[in-house]
Amino acid sequence: MAxxxxxxxxxxxxxxxxxxxxxxxxxxxxxxxxxxFDAARAKRREDAEKDGDGDDDSVDSxxxxxxxxxxxxxxxxxxxxxxxxxxxxxxxxxWVEKEYKPKGVEALIEVDNPNKAPVxxxxxxxxx
Numbered sequence: 001m002a003x004x005x006x007x008x009x010x011x012x013x014x015x016x017x018x019x020x021x022x023x024x025x026x027x028x029x030x031x032x033x034x035x036x037f038d039a040a041r042a043k044r045r046e047d048a049e050k051d052g053d054g055d056d057d058s059v060d061s062x063x064x065x066x067x068x069x070x071x072x073x074x075x076x077x078x079x080x081x082x083x084x085x086x087x088x089x090x091x092x093x094x095w096v097e098k099e100y101k102p103k104g105v106e107a108l109i110e111v112d113n114p115n116k117a118p119v120x121x122x123x124x125x126x127x128x
Contacts, residue, residue: 021027
């Protein structure tokens with residue numbers, strides 16, 4: 001065991017379970033399975049390249065429409081939360097600040113910030 005490593009978090013520590021072959025047949029089966037997987041992956045990549053050759057920079061219309069709709073929904077939600085119910089209040093981009101509401105005990109008891117710097121008295125001769 002390496003120094004300082006200890007037995008921390010055995011779950012998720014590696015890249016998966018290792019293949020421990022007991023015979024040559026198991027190794028051949030594993031190699032065949034991996035070859036099938038690699039062939040399927042190569043076919044998927046080739047199909048993706050064929051589909052994407054005509055329009056590398058453009059996105060298909062369904063995806064573009066979905067993105068536009070999601071953007072509109074986001075704008076509507078933002079107008080509801082920012083505008084506070086005003087009609088057309090956020091069209092010109094105004095930001096409406098919410099009134100501060102004290103939280104917890106602060107609503108019941110007046111609490112001062114203990115870290116706030118005290119107000120120091122200033123003499124008239126120092127002001128001018």
